[in-house]
Structures are given as structure tokens and as C-alpha cells.
Amino acid sequence: MTVDVKTTAGVSGIGQTGRILYDRESRETVGEPFVEGARMTCRGVNVYYGDKHAIKNVALDIGRNEVVAMIGPSGCGKSTFLRCLNRMNDTIDTCRVEGEITLDGMDIYGKEVDVVPLRAQVGMVFQKPNPFPKSIYDNVAYGPRIHGLAQNKVELDEIVETSLRKAGLWEEVKDLMTHPGTGLSGGQQQRLCIARTIAVSPEVILMDEPCSALDPIATSIIEDLIDELKQQFSIAIVTHSMQQASRVSQRTAYFHLGDLIEVGDTAQIFTTPRHQLTQDYITGRFG
Amino acid sequence: MISPYMIFAAILLLTSGAYVIGRKRAFAVAGDRAGLMQMHSRPTYYGLLTAMWCGIPALVIFSAWSVFESGIITQLVIAGMPDSIRDLPPDRLNLIVNDIKNLVSGNIVSAEMNQTLRAAADHYRQLQAISSAALTVVVLALIMIATTMIMRAISPSLRARNQVETIIKWILIACSTIAIFTTIGILLSVLFEAIRFFEKISLTEFLFGLKWSPQMAIREDQVGSSGAFGAIPVFAGTLMISAIAMVVAVPIGLMSAIYLSEYANRRFRAIAKPLMEILAGIPTVVYGFFAALTVAPMIRDTGLGLGLDVSSESALAAGLVMGIMIIPFVSSLSDDVINAVPQAMRDGAYGLGATQSETVKQVVLPAALPGIVGGVLLAVSRAIGETMIVVMAAGLAANLTANPLKTVTTVTVQIVTLLVGDQEFDSPKTLAAFALGLVLFIATLILNVIALHVVRKYREQYE
Known part of the structure; x- marks a missing residue:
């Protein structure tokens, strides 16, 4: 337990004893971050934005056919961590990622890895629905087209229909395929984005607060959808809503100021958290 | 007093x-x-x-x-x-x-x-x-x-606040109508003179005549007394020079905008963008003699070397230099609209595994298209209305030709030459300038209307 006074972050939180803790290299993770036969594994992941140490030595697995929820107060690094999993952070100039992240045993930050197929395997749904300013059909067909997944129009039609069905949107939009995707309601737009992601048949879907811009009804539709999607995909979801985390996920990871504080079964985390910080957060004492 | x-x-x-x-x-x-x-x-x-x-x-x-x-x-x-x-x-x-x-x-x-x-x-x-x-x-x-x-x-x-706000609203309305009334005033002043011109020369002769030689005899027996007021060669010249300018400016401007906004790192951008905008600050007179003294002789010498017959005041020289002048318009405006495309659009495409090039071509550019077309149109109007470069580099002979190596003349050049010096304002020779101005005005207006329509039809709205 060394206190690093040189770090600029300063006060980093209240410790178990109520003592003010200073920013250290990293904190031990409580609980079990590893699972058998994981789809993705992360070991010793550190992320820096310029001088800022945003993710500190995080290790976490994402298993097959499970939903992992990442919770924590704003600015704790959960979105940053999520964006490491498909190398979306590459688009930010000042961002530097260290450590090892694997997908099916392959290091995704390896020299020979191309981010283009990686992002097709690890799809992403964003906080704000961001359909392209194109027709509904073209929105879903965009991924399959750039990756050449369809031989002809018939196959493409099929992919579009299946993806929209899986996203639970087909019945609502089947007669509106040529209408702009931006004309749909917020919840429909988000499901369109999910359909767009599914259309390239990823293995993992990352969701960055997918319901934060939606009303409760649209949210519950999307939550049901997430539950169904885990039959086929591994899902990592960042959420601000603890109710949502407890409803949709099997495992929950609690982040705090760049540290992964605690990981465990969702039921256990929300009923008997083992770390003081986790307990403080889920009981609403801060966050 | x-x-x-x-x-x-x-x-x-x-x-x-x-x-x-x-x-x-x-x-x-x-x-x-x-x-x-x-x-x-x-x-x-x-x-x-x-x-x-x-x-x-x-x-x-x-x-x-x-x-x-x-x-x-x-x-x-x-x-x-x-x-x-x-x-x-x-x-x-x-x-x-x-x-x-x-x-x-x-x-x-x-x-x-x-x-x-x-x-x-x-x-x-x-x-x-x-x-x-x-x-x-x-x-x-x-x-x-x-x-x-x-x-x-x-x-x-x-109710002082409401009254003050009402008065301020009317002051604002008055200010905004000033621009409208000025436009109407300019249009009318050109229109009245043009009508006087068309009383002497018929509209069809002006619009469809193939020969431009604006001279009027002072005495009956004077040499060169036959005036010809067919505006086709003049408009053809304008069109050719503007087209050459756009061929230069649009690709270079657009691609540099794409590079600056999508690929360049921040430091390069911080240096390159102001440098490009310096181009827009160069007085057109300077471009004019650059065209007349540097570019035109260069083109002529190159042409002669290739065995081509190049006149020393070619449409190509004027068009090229005008194109260079317009590059910053296209690039700066396009850069702004490309930057205005939300990052979420790019994230969405990257998140599906699109490459940077696919993202730019299929997502960013379509979303930015209305703004880009707007910038290009502004550039076209600049090119059509540009005077100084063509006065100095394009010549006065109204040739009806499709060969960019020949001398052509433009509407603005003719207006300048017709109105420079002491002129009699009852001669068709002088009044022709207003007719040219009017047709130019109408042509630009039609161009703008068409462009607005096109933009509205093909716009991909991202909000």
C-alpha cells in the first residue's frame, strides 16, 4: 500500500475505514473476474488519456452467452474500458491502451490484427441512437455490404429481415424500408442500431448505456431484447441504472475511478456486496 | 448657425x-x-x-x-x-x-x-x-x-419590457429588410437600363446572336460601324473559364478538406488551415498578374513545345488561376460542414467495422453533402462574378470556341470595358453592359434555385 503523492488525481475516494485514500497505482479487485471458457479476456489493462490514467490495471473476462454489466459513478472509466474491447479508442488521438485483451485467444492489440474484422466480431451499440442518415434498409444492410456478407440482393434482403426480426423491429418497419432511419422514434432508432450491429453477425456486442436516451417503455423492450440476444451473443453493457444491471445481467463489475473494485454474480453484488465502495454505490450513498 | x-x-x-x-x-x-x-x-x-x-x-x-x-x-x-x-x-x-x-x-x-x-x-x-x-x-x-x-x-x-422588446423587434426587422431592398434596388437599376438597351437591340438578337462586337458608329461613314450584340460568345467564355476554375477548385478543395478534417493530425491542421485561408486573402489583382505574367506564358511555352497553337491570353490560364483562388472557399466551407457531422455517425460506422475510407465516403460525405454543395455553389458564383483575373488574363476578343487554349472573354470583362472611361449613356454600346449584368444576375439566380432544390432533395438529414 504505497501512497503515490506525485499523481495529479489527488483524492480518490473514501476508504473502508472512512479514511481518505490517495490515488495509487491500482486497487485489488474483490470477487472473481475470471470465468471458464471466456469469449474475451482482459489482463492488466491500463488506459491513459494523455497524462490521465483512466483505467488502472483491470482484469476481467467476458463469458459466452452471458451479459456482463459494468456499473459505477460517472467518470469511473467503464465506457473507456468498454471501448477498449473493440479498439474504438483507437480513434482518439491521445488515448493509449496497455495490457492484453484477447478475443477467442487472439490478442486484439497484436501487431498483425486488423481493427476492421475485429469490429465486425465485436459490435457496438452507442448511448445515443445514431442511425445513419440513410433508409432503414440501408442502415441494416450497411455492415453486410462493406464486409461482403451477401452474394446477392436476395441474401441481403434475408440478412436485413433476420436482423430486424432479432431486434424486434421487423413488424414495425417492414413496410417502411425505404424511409429514413432517422425518422423513427428514439426506441425504434436504438433497436435499428442493434439490428445494424447484429447484421454483421458479431460474437460480442458492446452496449454503452443503450437506454439512457429512451423512455421506460422503450427501455423495457430493449432489456427484453438483450435477454434474448444473449442466447447467441456475449454482451457487455455499461449502464447507469442499477435496476437495469440487475434485470439484464448475469455478472456485474463495479468500477470506481479507473479501478475495477468488485466483480461477481449480479445477485450477489446487489444483495451482499463485499467491498465498501460497492455497497456505498448501490445503496446510493454516492454516484 | x-x-x-x-x-x-x-x-x-x-x-x-x-x-x-x-x-x-x-x-x-x-x-x-x-x-x-x-x-x-x-x-x-x-x-x-x-x-x-x-x-x-x-x-x-x-x-x-x-x-x-x-x-x-x-x-x-x-x-x-x-x-x-x-x-x-x-x-x-x-x-x-x-x-x-x-x-x-x-x-x-x-x-x-x-x-x-x-x-x-x-x-x-x-x-x-x-x-x-x-x-x-x-x-x-x-x-x-x-x-x-x-x-x-x-x-x-x-409594460415597459414588452414595449421595448416590440420596438427592438421592429428595428431588427428593419435591418433585415435593408438587404432585401438593396437587392431589389440593384435589380431595378440594372433592369431599367437594360430595358433601354432592349428598345434598341431586340432581346432575341442579344440572347441568341453569335457575334459580339459592341461598337456604334458616331458618323455614318465610320469604319467598323456595324455593332453586333450577340451575347452567346461572351456567356460561352464565362462558362468555359468558370468550368475550368471549378474543375481545379472542387476536387482539390474537397479532398484537402477531407484530409484536413478526417486524416490530418491536430498540429498539421493547425498550420495548414490558416495557410490555405491566406489564399483567400490575396487580392484578385495579384492573382490577375500572376495569371497574366506567370501562368499564361508558361502554358503558351509548354503548348508551343508540344506543337500546339496557344494564344498568350488563354482561357486555360485565367481558369486555372481562378480555380486556385477559389480552393479556400471550397475547402474551408467543406471542412466546416464535415466537422459538423456528429462523431456518433463515425462511431457507428467504425463500430460496424467500416474502414476510415468507407466511413468517409458512405457516411460522412453524404451527411455533409448539402453543406458541400452550398460551398461549391458559392464558389461558382464567385467564379462567374470574378472580374480582375479575367480582365488581366483572359483578353477581350469574343471568340466562340470550345478550345481552352484560345482567347475568350467573359461577361464581367465586357461590362468593365464597356463602362470604363467617359461613356454616352444613350448608346446601345454602353447600355449593353446593363443587359449583360441583368442576364448574369438572372443566370446566377436560376443556378441558386436549382441548387437549393437539389440540396433539399438529396440531403441526408442526421438530426
């Missing part, structure tokens, strides 16, 4: 004074803090309202007075002159009036000084003094009446 400037300054001074006393009055009416809460508006608004009541009517009267003063005084002076002068034809009378005004302001007089003229000038001066005094009295009275009225009206129930 009181000069108009002094009256104007006094109005401004009194207006600011009115603001202060209006505000004070509001405080006085309110009494205390509790009273202030009872007032409909904050004291500032009562001050502003008082200032507006004080200033606006006075300024209106003042400007109306300034506009009509000179005309009325002149009429009165003429009325007071002997019959022998009053019966002169209008143009002679005009000369005498000018002389009187010169005498009043102490300038050199063209005609011989005589008693009548001197008397008239004195009369003029006298009337001017009366007018100034009257104006001062009227304005001051108006200010006092208006201010007193509004000061009495200040009460907790006076």
Missing part, C-alpha cells in the same frame, strides 16, 4: 440622458425594494423605453428633414429668382442651381459672378439657417413632449 451634426449629437446625448432619468424615475416610482417587486418591468427597461421615446421620433424627423431639406430650399430659391432665369430649360437651370450651391459652400463657380447669383446664394444661406433653427426647435420640442409623456406614464402597470 447650427450644423446638422450638432443636432444629431444633441439627440444622442439627450437620448442617453433620457435613459438615466427614465431609470431614476422608475426607482422613484417604486420607492423601495418591495415597490420594485411590484413594478411590471425592471428599472432598466423603463430607462430604455424613455430613451426610445426620446430618440426614435427625433431621429426620424431629423433624417426626413435632412433628406428633403435641400430639395425644398432649392425650389424656394428658384421661385425667388427673376423670370428670365426661371424660364430657362431644365438642364441650364440645373447648372445655375449648382453654381448657387457652390457659392454657398465656397467652391469654385463655373459661370461669371453676377448680382442675381449672389442674391440667390444669400437667399439660399438664409433659408438654410431658418431650416436649421426650425429643425432644432422641432426636434427639441419633440424630445421634450415625448419624454414628459413617457415619464408621466411610468407606473408599476406600464
Whole structure:
């Protein structure tokens, strides 16, 4: 337990004893971050934005056919961590990622890895629905087209229909395929984005607060959808809503100021958290 | 004598004074803090309202007075002159009036000084003094009446804020209509002269004639007396030079915008963007002699080396240089609209595994298209209306040719040459300039309408 006074972050939180803790290299993770036969594994992941140490030595697995929820107060690094999993952070100039992240045993930050197929395997749904300013059909067909997944129009039609069905949107939009995707309601737009992601048949879907811009009804539709999607995909979801985390996920990871504080079964985390910080957060004492 | 400037300054001074006393009055009416809460508006608004009541009517009267003063005084002076002068034809009378005004302001007089003229000038001066005094009295009275009225009206129930805001709204409306009325004014001034031209030369001859040689004989037997006013060669020249300019500017400008906004790192961008915008700051005259002295000879020499017949003032030289001048318009505007495409669009595409090039081509550019088309159109109007470069580099001969190595001329060049120097404004030669201007105006307008339509139809809205 060394206190690093040189770090600029300063006060980093209240410790178990109520003592003010200073920013250290990293904190031990409580609980079990590893699972058998994981789809993705992360070991010793550190992320820096310029001088800022945003993710500190995080290790976490994402298993097959499970939903992992990442919770924590704003600015704790959960979105940053999520964006490491498909190398979306590459688009930010000042961002530097260290450590090892694997997908099916392959290091995704390896020299020979191309981010283009990686992002097709690890799809992403964003906080704000961001359909392209194109027709509904073209929105879903965009991924399959750039990756050449369809031989002809018939196959493409099929992919579009299946993806929209899986996203639970087909019945609502089947007669509106040529209408702009931006004309749909917020919840429909988000499901369109999910359909767009599914259309390239990823293995993992990352969701960055997918319901934060939606009303409760649209949210519950999307939550049901997430539950169904885990039959086929591994899902990592960042959420601000603890109710949502407890409803949709099997495992929950609690982040705090760049540290992964605690990981465990969702039921256990929300009923008997083992770390003081986790307990403080889920009981609403801060966050 | 009181000069108009002094009256104007006094109005401004009194207006600011009115603001202060209006505000004070509001405080006085309110009494205390509790009273202030009872007032409909904050004291500032009562001050502003008082200032507006004080200033606006006075300024209106003042400007109306300034506009009509000179005309009325002149009429009165003429009325007071002997019959022998009053019966002169209008143009002679005009000369005498000018002389009187010169005498009043102490300038050199063209005609011989005589008693009548001197008397008239004195009369003029006298009337001017009366007018100034009257104006001062009227304005001051108006200010006092208006201010007193509004000061009495200040009460907790006076809706000062709403009134101030209504007045400000009307001031804003007036400002925005100035641009519209100016456009209409320009259009009308060109239109009337053009109509005079079309009384002499038929519209069809002008629009569809293939020969442009704007000369009118002064005597019957003069050489080159046959004027030809077919505008096709001139418009063809404009079109060719603009097209060459756009061929240069659009790809280079657009691609540099794409590079700067999507690929370049921040440091390169910070240096390159201002440097490119310097291009826009170079005076067109400088571009003109760059075209005439550097580019045109270079093209001619290269052409001669290849065995081509290149004239020393080629459309190519003017078009190339004009294209370079326009690059910053296209690139700067495109860069702005590309940057305005939300990052979420790019994230969405990257998140599906699109490459950077696919993202730019299929997501960013379509979303930015309306803005890019807007920028290109602005550039087209610049190219069509550009004068200096073509005057210096494109030549005067109105050849109807599709060969960019030949000399052509443009609408703007012809307008300049027709109007430079002392011209007779009853000859078709001079009036042709207005006809050209009118057609150019209409052509640009149609272009803009078409472009607006295209943009609206193909726009991909991302909000």
C-alpha cells in the first residue's frame, strides 16, 4: 500500500475505514473476474488519456452467452474500458491502451490484427441512437455490404429481415424500408442500431448505456431484447441504472475511478456486496 | 448657425440622458425594494423605453428633414429668382442651381459672378439657417413632449419590457429588410437600363446572336460601324473559364478538406488551415498578374513545345488561376460542414467495422453533402462574378470556341470595358453592359434555385 503523492488525481475516494485514500497505482479487485471458457479476456489493462490514467490495471473476462454489466459513478472509466474491447479508442488521438485483451485467444492489440474484422466480431451499440442518415434498409444492410456478407440482393434482403426480426423491429418497419432511419422514434432508432450491429453477425456486442436516451417503455423492450440476444451473443453493457444491471445481467463489475473494485454474480453484488465502495454505490450513498 | 451634426449629437446625448432619468424615475416610482417587486418591468427597461421615446421620433424627423431639406430650399430659391432665369430649360437651370450651391459652400463657380447669383446664394444661406433653427426647435420640442409623456406614464402597470422588446423587434426587422431592398434596388437599376438597351437591340438578337462586337458608329461613314450584340460568345467564355476554375477548385478543395478534417493530425491542421485561408486573402489583382505574367506564358511555352497553337491570353490560364483562388472557399466551407457531422455517425460506422475510407465516403460525405454543395455553389458564383483575373488574363476578343487554349472573354470583362472611361449613356454600346449584368444576375439566380432544390432533395438529414 504505497501512497503515490506525485499523481495529479489527488483524492480518490473514501476508504473502508472512512479514511481518505490517495490515488495509487491500482486497487485489488474483490470477487472473481475470471470465468471458464471466456469469449474475451482482459489482463492488466491500463488506459491513459494523455497524462490521465483512466483505467488502472483491470482484469476481467467476458463469458459466452452471458451479459456482463459494468456499473459505477460517472467518470469511473467503464465506457473507456468498454471501448477498449473493440479498439474504438483507437480513434482518439491521445488515448493509449496497455495490457492484453484477447478475443477467442487472439490478442486484439497484436501487431498483425486488423481493427476492421475485429469490429465486425465485436459490435457496438452507442448511448445515443445514431442511425445513419440513410433508409432503414440501408442502415441494416450497411455492415453486410462493406464486409461482403451477401452474394446477392436476395441474401441481403434475408440478412436485413433476420436482423430486424432479432431486434424486434421487423413488424414495425417492414413496410417502411425505404424511409429514413432517422425518422423513427428514439426506441425504434436504438433497436435499428442493434439490428445494424447484429447484421454483421458479431460474437460480442458492446452496449454503452443503450437506454439512457429512451423512455421506460422503450427501455423495457430493449432489456427484453438483450435477454434474448444473449442466447447467441456475449454482451457487455455499461449502464447507469442499477435496476437495469440487475434485470439484464448475469455478472456485474463495479468500477470506481479507473479501478475495477468488485466483480461477481449480479445477485450477489446487489444483495451482499463485499467491498465498501460497492455497497456505498448501490445503496446510493454516492454516484 | 447650427450644423446638422450638432443636432444629431444633441439627440444622442439627450437620448442617453433620457435613459438615466427614465431609470431614476422608475426607482422613484417604486420607492423601495418591495415597490420594485411590484413594478411590471425592471428599472432598466423603463430607462430604455424613455430613451426610445426620446430618440426614435427625433431621429426620424431629423433624417426626413435632412433628406428633403435641400430639395425644398432649392425650389424656394428658384421661385425667388427673376423670370428670365426661371424660364430657362431644365438642364441650364440645373447648372445655375449648382453654381448657387457652390457659392454657398465656397467652391469654385463655373459661370461669371453676377448680382442675381449672389442674391440667390444669400437667399439660399438664409433659408438654410431658418431650416436649421426650425429643425432644432422641432426636434427639441419633440424630445421634450415625448419624454414628459413617457415619464408621466411610468407606473408599476406600464409594460415597459414588452414595449421595448416590440420596438427592438421592429428595428431588427428593419435591418433585415435593408438587404432585401438593396437587392431589389440593384435589380431595378440594372433592369431599367437594360430595358433601354432592349428598345434598341431586340432581346432575341442579344440572347441568341453569335457575334459580339459592341461598337456604334458616331458618323455614318465610320469604319467598323456595324455593332453586333450577340451575347452567346461572351456567356460561352464565362462558362468555359468558370468550368475550368471549378474543375481545379472542387476536387482539390474537397479532398484537402477531407484530409484536413478526417486524416490530418491536430498540429498539421493547425498550420495548414490558416495557410490555405491566406489564399483567400490575396487580392484578385495579384492573382490577375500572376495569371497574366506567370501562368499564361508558361502554358503558351509548354503548348508551343508540344506543337500546339496557344494564344498568350488563354482561357486555360485565367481558369486555372481562378480555380486556385477559389480552393479556400471550397475547402474551408467543406471542412466546416464535415466537422459538423456528429462523431456518433463515425462511431457507428467504425463500430460496424467500416474502414476510415468507407466511413468517409458512405457516411460522412453524404451527411455533409448539402453543406458541400452550398460551398461549391458559392464558389461558382464567385467564379462567374470574378472580374480582375479575367480582365488581366483572359483578353477581350469574343471568340466562340470550345478550345481552352484560345482567347475568350467573359461577361464581367465586357461590362468593365464597356463602362470604363467617359461613356454616352444613350448608346446601345454602353447600355449593353446593363443587359449583360441583368442576364448574369438572372443566370446566377436560376443556378441558386436549382441548387437549393437539389440540396433539399438529396440531403441526408442526421438530426
